[in-house]
Amino acid sequence: MxxxxxxxxxxxxxxxxxxxxxxxxxxxxxxxxxxxxxxxxxSFKLDVKDQESQYVIEAEMPGIQKENIHVRYDKDYLVLSVDQREEKEEDKDYVYRERRVTSMQRSLYLPNVKEDGIKAKLADGVLHLTIPKADDGSTTRTIEIEG
Structure with a gap:
């Protein structure tokens, strides 16, 4: 049962x-x-604004050196990556240690971009990117329906 x-x-x-x-x-x-x-x-935090003629991105990267940040645009994706290595110290007096190797990456889909116009600036731990939009040549057109 x-x-x-x-x-x-x-x-x-x-x-x-x-x-x-x-x-x-x-x-x-x-x-x-x-x-x-x-x-x-x-992962680092970021904000993306879609303005009329460009994208504006701000990514928080406190304590990251400029030479450890890599920005590339590849097949409609903007790739932001960080690879920061801490130098090894022989000092064994640490009681607690949090700093270590940091490796992060974010990818954003951003179509219709003028690749050669992308600008990046690091200031006060924030990476500022301006990415101009490409003129894709498309216009809005009304199509008449025959019948």
Missing amino acids: FDLTPFRKNELDRLRKDLFGDMFERMNQLFDPKEGATSFLD
Whole structure:
């Protein structure tokens, strides 16, 4: 015979553990300094404005040196990457150390761009990019329907 109760207590406990247990474990890892930051925390924040004739992007990059930032435009994608390596020190007096190798990358789909007009400037830990839009030559046209 079968039971008319849709879930038994042990099945509910298992489901709760499967659904929420993993989430809480990941949240603990996310904020645990011993575990290190996850890719969510390692990524830099950015704002993208779509202005009439250009895109304007501001990316937060505090503590990143200009020579460690790489910007390229490849097949309608703007790729921002950071590769900063910390020099190894022989000083073993550290009690706690958070600074380490940092490697991050973001890709943005930006079609119709004048590649040779892209400008970048790093000031006060913020990378400012101006990306002029290309004139794609398209115009709006009304099509008459014959009938």
